[in-house]
Amino acid sequence: MRVTINRSLLIVAACVSIVAFSACRATSTTRTTSESAGQTTRSAILGTWTGTSTCVGNRPACKNETVVYRFVPVDGHPDQVRLLADKIIEGKRVSMGALVFDVDEQGGTLRGEFQRGQTHGLWSFTVAGDTMNGTLVVLPEGTVGRDVKVRRATDDEVPAAPPMSDYDE
Numbered sequence: 001m002r003v004t005i006n007r008s009l010l011i012v013a014a015c016v017s018i019v020a021f022s023a024c025r026a027t028s029t030t031r032t033t034s035e036s037a038g039q040t041t042r043s044a045i046l047g048t049w050t051g052t053s054t055c056v057g058n059r060p061a062c063k064n065e066t067v068v069y070r071f072v073p074v075d076g077h078p079d080q081v082r083l084l085a086d087k088i089i090e091g092k093r094v095s096m097g098a099l100v101f102d103v104d105e106q107g108g109t110l111r112g113e114f115q116r117g118q119t120h121g122l123w124s125f126t127v128a129g130d131t132m133n134g135t136l137v138v139l140p141e142g143t144v145g146r147d148v149k150v151r152r153a154t155d156d157e158v159p160a161a162p163p164m165s166d167y168d169e
Helices: 007-036
Strands: 047-055 065-073 080-089 092-104 109-116 119-128 131-138 143-153
Touching: 065 092, 065 143, 092 119
Parallel strands: none
Antiparallel strands: 047 065, 047 143, 065 080, 080 092, 092 109, 109 119, 119 131, 131 143
16 A cells, blocks of 8 residues: 655645754753853852952052852851852962852842941852852942952862851951
8 A cells, every 4th residue: 555645744744843843942042041141049159169359450459369269158048158268378278258148049140248447349249150250349439449250169179278267257
């Protein structure tokens, strides 16, 4: 028995298959893009990060630094993390202090304002997978004072951490 397939029917079936395949790929691409750009959970921020903190503008007292940042949870505050900031001097981590950041999971950003002595500033970071970029804006003038670029790291990639007591103010 010979089956005759209508050529028009075959073309329609092929077009439906192509459209369905394209729709599946578009949905998959959209999901991947929205997850990687913009949305960051607090748990994705926690851990150790290392990279550079570079001076911006004319600030003679400012020094470029290799930094190690540890982000830890803030008990009872699911929308915040605590940054334990270190710089590396002569191969050792030296504490620069701690600061609490508000986490915007939708925007994938962190913001933390501080005032120490005469210095008032606002740190902002944007997380994208295993990289984080940030700036320090000096207040009240609103100028950028530092540019930070860090990447996720394991504890064996960086010098040993100082004791927790070094971060107490």
